Structure formats: C-alpha cells, structure tokens
Amino acid sequence: GYSSEGRDSYISEGRDGYNSEGRDGYSSEGRGGYNSEGRGCYILDGTRICEQGKGGSAAATEMPEEGEPIEGGALAVFYRATVVIYFVLAPTYFWYRWLYTIEWDVPYRMYYQATICVAEMFGSICVMMLAVIRFPQPWAYNQRPPQVVLRAVLPRYQVHILVPCYNEPSDIVLATCHAALQLRHPWAKVRVYLLDDGRNLEREKTVTLMGDPRFVYVARPKFPGLPVHGKAGNLNHTLKFVIFAAQPPTDTDVVVVFDADMKAHTNFLHHVLPYLEEDPRTALVQTPQHFFNVDHTGDVFNHQNCTFFFGVQTGLDAWRATVCCGTNFAVRASALAAVGWFPTESITEDFLLSLKVTASGWHCRYHGHVLVTGEAPEDLRQIFKQRSRWCTGCFQVFFQVETFMWVRQLPAIQMLCYFNSIMGYLSTIICFPVFTVVPIVSVYTKTHPVKELTTLLTMLWAGYFLSMVVVIEMMPRNFSRFSGFLGSKVNYIMWWCFLKGMWKAVRGRLGLRKIVFKVTEKKGDGSKKREAVVEKKKAKSARSDQDGLLDGEEQKGPSGYTDAEVALMYGLVDEDGEYDEDAVQALQEELAEAEAAANEEKRDSTKHDMKFHWLIFVASFIVAVAGGVSKTLDTLQWGWDNTVLANVSVAWVVINMVPFGMALGYAYLPHTRTVHMLLVSISWTVYAAGVLFAFAAMVTKVLYGNPKFM
Numbered sequence: 001g002y003s004s005e006g007r008d009s010y011i012s013e014g015r016d017g018y019n020s021e022g023r024d025g026y027s028s029e030g031r032g033g034y035n036s037e038g039r040g041c042y043i044l045d046g047t048r049i050c051e052q053g054k055g056g057s058a059a060a061t062e063m064p065e066e067g068e069p070i071e072g073g074a075l076a077v078f079y080r081a082t083v084v085i086y087f088v089l090a091p092t093y094f095w096y097r098w099l100y101t102i103e104w105d106v107p108y109r110m111y112y113q114a115t116i117c118v119a120e121m122f123g124s125i126c127v128m129m130l131a132v133i134r135f136p137q138p139w140a141y142n143q144r145p146p147q148v149v150l151r152a153v154l155p156r157y158q159v160h161i162l163v164p165c166y167n168e169p170s171d172i173v174l175a176t177c178h179a180a181l182q183l184r185h186p187w188a189k190v191r192v193y194l195l196d197d198g199r200n201l202e203r204e205k206t207v208t209l210m211g212d213p214r215f216v217y218v219a220r221p222k223f224p225g226l227p228v229h230g231k232a233g234n235l236n237h238t239l240k241f242v243i244f245a246a247q248p249p250t251d252t253d254v255v256v257v258f259d260a261d262m263k264a265h266t267n268f269l270h271h272v273l274p275y276l277e278e279d280p281r282t283a284l285v286q287t288p289q290h291f292f293n294v295d296h297t298g299d300v301f302n303h304q305n306c307t308f309f310f311g312v313q314t315g316l317d318a319w320r321a322t323v324c325c326g327t328n329f330a331v332r333a334s335a336l337a338a339v340g341w342f343p344t345e346s347i348t349e350d351f352l353l354s355l356k357v358t359a360s361g362w363h364c365r366y367h368g369h370v371l372v373t374g375e376a377p378e379d380l381r382q383i384f385k386q387r388s389r390w391c392t393g394c395f396q397v398f399f400q401v402e403t404f405m406w407v408r409q410l411p412a413i414q415m416l417c418y419f420n421s422i423m424g425y426l427s428t429i430i431c432f433p434v435f436t437v438v439p440i441v442s443v444y445t446k447t448h449p450v451k452e453l454t455t456l457l458t459m460l461w462a463g464y465f466l467s468m469v470v471v472i473e474m475m476p477r478n479f480s481r482f483s484g485f486l487g488s489k490v491n492y493i494m495w496w497c498f499l500k501g502m503w504k505a506v507r508g509r510l511g512l513r514k515i516v517f518k519v520t521e522k523k524g525d526g527s528k529k530r531e532a533v534v535e536k537k538k539a540k541s542a543r544s545d546q547d548g549l550l551d552g553e554e555q556k557g558p559s560g561y562t563d564a565e566v567a568l569m570y571g572l573v574d575e576d577g578e579y580d581e582d583a584v585q586a587l588q589e590e591l592a593e594a595e596a597a598a599n600e601e602k603r604d605s606t607k608h609d610m611k612f613h614w615l616i617f618v619a620s621f622i623v624a625v626a627g628g629v630s631k632t633l634d635t636l637q638w639g640w641d642n643t644v645l646a647n648v649s650v651a652w653v654v655i656n657m658v659p660f661g662m663a664l665g666y667a668y669l670p671h672t673r674t675v676h677m678l679l680v681s682i683s684w685t686v687y688a689a690g691v692l693f694a695f696a697a698m699v700t701k702v703l704y705g706n707p708k709f710m
Helices: 074-100 107-134 170-181 201-210 230-243 268-278 306-318 333-338 349-359 380-398 401-407 412-445 455-473 483-493 495-509 526-544 563-569 581-600 605-609 611-638 644-668 673-703
Strands: 042-044 047-049 157-165 188-196 215-218 253-257 282-286 329-332 363-366
Touching (some): 074 107, 074 455, 107 306, 107 412, 107 455, 157 170, 157 230, 157 268, 170 188, 170 201, 188 201, 188 230, 188 268, 215 230, 253 268, 253 333, 268 282, 268 329, 282 333, 282 349, 306 483, 329 333, 349 363, 349 380, 349 401, 349 412, 380 412, 380 605, 401 412, 412 611, 412 644, 455 483, 455 673, 483 673, 563 581, 611 644, 644 673
Parallel strands (some): 157 188, 157 253, 188 215
Antiparallel strands (some): 042 047, 253 329
C-alpha cells in the first residue's frame, strides 16, 4: 500500500509500499518522487492533457503543478565562467611549473619532479574533458518532458518492458514486475516480460497463475558449450526468439529495461515517450538511478552518484552522447535491431550499446527526473564487485579493435564524451599512487614536488585548485553539499577495485582468462540464496524423475550432483530415460566452476576486502603522527620558513586518509542513517581543514620572504 510514514524507504508498511512524503521515495510533495496525480503531459489536438490517478485511467485533465525544474540560472552562468577561468589558469600554472619549479640541474630531483608534474597534467586533462562535457548543461533536475503534438491514431506505441533476473529473491523481482504492470499511457500498449535466467519454477508458477495476458514469463534454454553472454544474452533471447520471432520490429516498438530491483513510478512513460515522438532520430532515452536504502547526505560509496546522473549525463545529453546505464531506459526496437541487439562483446553491454547507437547516427537522450527507485548493494563485497565489473567492462570495450571502428564514425566532441568514461578510471589508477607517495617522500627526504615556493606559484596553485574543485564538484543548492565531495573522493576508495578491473580486461583481451558477468546480490542474500537454489534444483529433479533414474546409489560429480540429477535438472533426458553423457559432463564442469566461484565469495567481506584500506590508512596515520611531531620540533628549532613544505605534506597525508577513513567507518560502525551522515560530515570537515591548513602554510611561507628550501 501507499505509506506516508518512513521517508527513506518503501518499508513503512511493507517493503513494496510507497512513500508519499519523503523526498527519497515516491513523493507527491518532495522533489524527487512520484506524483499520484500523474505528471507526464502531452498535447493532443491543441490541448495539454495527462493521465490522472495512480491506476493510470486515461482521463483528459489539466496538468497538475509540480516542483520547479532545476536547470540553468545564475549558478550555471557562474559554473561556465569558472570553466573558462580554469582553462586559462591550468595552462598558465603548468607553464610556470615546467619552467620554474623543477630542478633541472639535479638529475634525481628532476626525474621525480617531472613525473609528478606529468601526473598532475594527466589529471588536469581529465578535468578539462569533464568541463567541456558539462559546459552546455552543467546540471538538470526534475526536468519536464518535451511538449509534442501527436498526430497519429492512439495507441501508437507497443511498449515491451523487460525485467531480466538471474537468482534474485522472487519477492523483489515480482514487485518490480508488478510496478511495471502499473505503467499506463494513452499512446501505448504495455506488455511485461519476466526474463528468468535461473529458471525458477515457483516464479514461473506464480506468473502463470496470475492469468494476466500482459505479463509473460520467459526462461531461455541453455546448451552445453554455447556461451550465454549473461544479461545481454538473456535480453537478446527474448527479443529475437519471443517478441520479434514472427516479424521484425518497427519504429513504434519500444523496449524498456528495468533491473530486477528497480520499481518504476507510474509516470515513467509520460516522461520518456515524448522524446521518441519529438524526434524520430532519438533511439534511446535514459533516466537516473535512485535508491531507497541510501540517503544523499550519508552516501559513503556514492551510490546515488548525483554529480553523474544530474551533472555529467545532462552535459552528455546536450552533445547527444548519453551513456546508457543498463536499466531505467527506453530504446526503439528498430534501432536496437539495427546495431545487432544488445552487444555481447562486453560485460557492460549498456555502455557499448549507447556507443553503437550514437555511431549509427541515432541520438541517445537523457531525462534528469527520478522515475524509478531501486535498491543499492550494502555489503562491501557486492559494492566492490559491482564497481570492479563496471571498470572491467569499460576497459573491455576500448581494448577491442571493433570499438574504434565505431568510434571513428563519431564527431570529435562525441568521441571525447565516450572516451571520458575510461579516462575517469585511468586518472584514479595513475594519479592516486603518485599523490599518495609524494607527501610521504616530502616529509622524510626533503625532496619536494617544487624547487621553490614563490608568490606567483602560490597564487596560481590556489586559483587552479579552487577552479578545479568547482568544475568537478559544483552542484545546485538543492543537492547535499557533500554530493560533489563524495563523487570525487570515492574513487580513491575504489582504486584497488579499478586496478583489478583493468587487469581483468587486459587478461581477457590476451586470452589468459575468460571475463564472466557476475550479478550483484542484494539484501545480503548470498548464502541463503544459494542454499535455496540447491533445494529447488533437487526438488525439480525429484519431480522430473519419471523413470527412476535417481533410484539407487550413483557417484556425485564435481558439481556435487550425480549425472542423472544434472540431466533431469536441465531437461536432457529423452523419452527412453537416457541422456547424452558428454553434454552432462560439460554441464558438470560448468556447475563446478560456478560453485567454486560462489564458495570463494562466502567470507566475511569486512575482514577480506578492507585489507588494502587498512594498509593505506594505518601507514598514512603513522606518517602523519611521526612526521607531524618531527616537523613541529624542526619548526621550533629552525623556524617555520624552513619546514613549511614538510608541514604542508603532513597535511596532505591527512587529506589522503579521509576516503579510507570513510570506508573503514562504513565497514565497522553501525549501519544507520545517522552514523553514515556523521561519518561523511566529519570526513568533509577534515578534508576542508587540511586544504585550508595547506594553503595557509603556503601563504605564511610567502610572507616570510620565500627563502629557498634546504
């Protein structure tokens, strides 16, 4: 039912209820949710109308008022001005750095300082790419759909909603399908397909007993030795062999994809379909991801990713190069078929799909309005696995020769938009170790990144750094002040995941090991879920045992099942009660590999996955304390002007500790909204204090007359 009490989740009166007051749920008053009066409008015969009522009854009525869209304004002008300033200051700063801050006459210092400068320049180039992308549309929130005039007979569109799932809990999957069935629009006929890649018999029975002709259960067959291609293969099977098996798709066929935990608001089609009607070249419309179990102000791992969904994506939309995110989007089936359906060359089929669609001359659009609410992973293992998969898939795309055949068809600005995706990962992988080591070296060896701290260098660095922070992190006041901070700092927490993700892509490209798509588990359902799957498979085997194949003793295979059990589970038994032993043996090996991977993940993720973060945090803490004490004593003996750079380095060590402190706090402190908000607030305060201390120290140094450092 509709719940009006809990503001951050669905579960005031049951998990599948709705929140009618809080801004993070379905909201009729808050800025990011569902308006029960319907808010997707269109123009028909010169009259602006919309659907009214949560059931979707098509009644022509005046469009109700809703929250003001957040686009443009004075802040956007300020952002663009800051971008221009950054493009002036960055080249000036690096020109000065190369000419006057590197000790060219001291070989070992020359190489060290030049390396740091190169890393700084690489990071600056990545920021410039981001600035170019965001410049035309720095942000957008609560956007309105375009107003279009419909000149066709209603209903015009055939909307095929696909909900792919593998082994997620049935209650979550069915709740998503139920929300999809509530979608109504006078332009469209809607049908929902549950794409069950795990062949859950109970799930199939539930769908069948519902008796709704608009709700279809599909379980694709799997054959030994043939690749399944994960989510992309699951989607392609239904599209090619179920929906469009009899006839090819037309321009009025629309495919909508929701992940298994993503519940659509009933006004989803009202906001998406007008884009397809407005421009026949629009092939794909992406909407944001939003999670009920994560609060913006305490989003330690940046699940909401506000700077991306309401900043970067809006800029990409201005250049017609939106990145598909794999869920919460609609795509023309004809355009999808034209590019060969969902790509199977990468485990991030969504990113590659948007690239192919754009390169084929279509437009990928973005609509900055929360229309779907889902569930973010909370277990650390699942969080790291998810981010590593995204990174692997992105590198996997650009490690393929075929990708550059698509990219070369794009205009230069769209090339930059798509290359920005991989540059974000590369900048973290390259810059993090450099900027972590530099302050430690500066503290203990007196080998600093610059030869001399002058007044001009201090002014250039302050302007360059401040404008860079604005370009990366600035969002309108309606968002939490921590949104930009979390968006830029969380990548440090994920450095090890990104490095592993890149290595997996390299290893896969070289053919050393196959890259496998792994589903992100939700609600900490890992062990219980696997046990349930085993029990269901055994029950299925028992029900299918018409010929008594399971009678008597038989040695179990490497998967933990006997050959007869495997044959019955996968329907390989013929009318005579016999089966192909080679096919069964191949399945035994695949099941054994899957079970080994599952057992590998049965561990305490806090103890296992936080080793790297403990190492960085403890080492930085020791350096900060020991270095801080020693440099304080040096200051008392030699004076501030001779130890300022070392003190600045100590401050920067503390700054580098902040992201890892957040991750450790998330791992070991209670998982409550208040704790997470306090953790983020303290981290932001420490970071800001460290930066201010470093700048104040540099100014103090300049005021002391700028003697050369010893």
